[in-house]
Amino acid sequence: MTKKTQLHLNTNILKLKESATLAINLKARAARRNGDDICHLGFGQSPFHVHEKIQDELAKNAHQKDYLPTKGLPALCESIASYHNKRFSYQFDKDRILVGPGSKELIFQALYVLEGPVIVPAPSWVSYGPQLNIKGREIDPVITKSENAYKMTAKELEEACERHLDEEQKVLIFNSPSNPTGAVYTEEEIKELTKVCRKHNVIVIADEIYALINYSGEDFPSFHQHYPEGTLVSSGLSKSHAAGGYRLGFLYAPEGMESVIKCLSAMISETFSAVSAPIQYAAVKAYSIDNDIDNYIRTCTRVHEVCGNYLHDRFKNMGLSCSHPKGAFYLFPDFGSFKEKLKSKNIHNDVELSEFIFENYKVALLPGSDFYFPKDAMAVRVASVDYEGENVYKEASLKDSDSLDYSFVEANCPQLKKACDRLEEFLNTL
Structure with a gap:
């Protein structure tokens, strides 16, 4: 029998876990490969093409x-x-x-x-x-x-x-x-x-x-x-x-x-x-300083804005607390107003909430506690980029800013609409 090598590792590293954002991406992608229709709001990677x-x-x-x-x-x-x-x-x-x-x-x-x-x-x-x-x-x-x-x-x-x-x-x-x-x-x-x-x-x-x-x-x-x-x-x-x-x-x-x-x-x-x-x-x-690349960044930013606005308004309408995003492609809604009702499903913190929604409603979210926020705040991090970036970019580049509205989001970013519909369905069961 081969003798096992005794390893002594840096204890600071042993305490680390895999980055939460990378871990949720791997989990969601694995579920999709297995045939699950996952709404992936967990990973913040810009979906657009490189210019x-x-x-x-x-x-x-x-x-x-x-x-x-x-x-x-x-x-x-x-x-x-x-x-x-x-x-x-x-x-x-x-x-x-x-x-x-x-x-x-x-x-x-x-x-x-x-x-x-x-x-x-x-x-x-x-x-x-x-x-x-x-x-x-x-x-x-x-x-x-x-x-x-x-x-x-x-x-x-x-x-x-x-x-x-x-x-x-x-x-x-x-x-x-x-x-x-x-x-x-x-x-x-x-x-x-x-x-x-x-x-x-x-x-x-x-x-x-x-x-x-x-x-x-x-x-x-x-x-x-x-x-x-x-x-x-x-x-x-x-x-x-x-x-x-x-x-x-x-x-x-x-x-x-x-x-x-x-x-x-x-x-x-x-x-x-x-x-x-x-x-x-x-x-x-x-x-x-290149006009083509500048226009590309502006178009991508317009899409990030309308998607953020869409999710924000959907979250507010379903009773979640959520501040209005002004940049990047994230939102931080919390389910605090549903805290007592969530207990009926044995959900007492943001980790249990995120896991329950992923397993039962196929929406990938990240718990706020991964971002150093209290678990009992029932907050989650949402990334608003689950769509086919190259196709969405082409559609957006043909439109002016005013025509990038919620109908644009629902037509071109259907996973965002589906995620909101599923979250609303979940909240209606409480």
């Missing part, structure tokens, strides 16, 4: 095989800086940009480098907490309120900072537009948060992966504009350009944070070395 110009650049550069500089292809760093300076009136310096395999990896490495307690508004993206757990630390979640569209207030941030007065430096992870709520902070709200950050020496990691998917009606406001000296900015191609599988993101560090750039450059050199060369060359085109 043809970006695909062409990738094909043209398939021969690029050399290792690129650790910080990224110089032409790409310059393109990223120029794009954001023109699009958002930023003041990016190309020499302060680091390119990585998705913003997710770069946020992880930034968290590994930075010391101090990490404050995260709750609900927030599922991976922030586990990334810090790998370091042997815990996030400090700030539970936000539905009446404020789940946006953290300056007072709530102040209270969180006061819990860590003995720490010289604090870190805030800030995501707007928000996953999982679709909330977009106003310029005034960010200005108020900035005052607290300066007072308590808070380093902000501004996760702006959805910055281009903003339909709030206002220009996108950023910490970089009001607190440049203390803000790291991360973003990438996955959401706005529907290129999640390209794994291309960047991190910007401001003047005065040369030590952060130096540390991250060293970590990159000892870990992933550099992002795939053909992808970086293709990304130069993605981050160019």
Whole structure:
């Protein structure tokens, strides 16, 4: 009999579970392969095609095989800086940009480098907490309120900072537009948060992966504009350009944070070395001011907006509490008003609720507790992207903004309508 090898593993890693968003995607896709008609509202992947110009650049550069500089292809760093300076009136310096395999990896490495307690508004993206757990630390979640569209207030941030007065430096992870709520902070709200950050020496990691998917009606406001000296900015191609599988993101560090750039450059050199060369060359085109690509992003955003509005109104009409999304492609409805009635089906928390709906009504949702929200709030995260992106894009590109209405959603995104019908059917049984 072969003797088994004794393994001693990192206990921080042993405590981790698979990312909730990736896990629900695998579960829903497996159920579909088995013939189940699943309404997949659990996974936030943009369903649209990658723009043809970006695909062409990738094909043209398939021969690029050399290792690129650790910080990224110089032409790409310059393109990223120029794009954001023109699009958002930023003041990016190309020499302060680091390119990585998705913003997710770069946020992880930034968290590994930075010391101090990490404050995260709750609900927030599922991976922030586990990334810090790998370091042997815990996030400090700030539970936000539905009446404020789940946006953290300056007072709530102040209270969180006061819990860590003995720490010289604090870190805030800030995501707007928000996953999982679709909330977009106003310029005034960010200005108020900035005052607290300066007072308590808070380093902000501004996760702006959805910055281009903003339909709030206002220009996108950023910490970089009001607190440049203390803000790291991360973003990438996955959401706005529907290129999640390209794994291309960047991190910007401001003047005065040369030590952060130096540390991250060293970590990159000892870990992933550099992002795939053909992808970086293709990304130069993605981050160019190009009318065709700009129109593509606008059309995709119009679809995200009408789908978010449709789901919001359907949820409200069936008696759920749900703040109105202003960006990204998520909503965060809660079943709190049905809490007593849900007990009759032996449903006492958001995990049991999500599992019951998946098993009995074939709608995939994620429990709010995966996003650091209390289980008994009975909240769930909904992604509004269960449709055939290429076909929907073609239909939307033929219409003006006013004609993208709820009839468009029901005709072109039938799984969204079906999901709402099933949830309504479920609630009618209570």
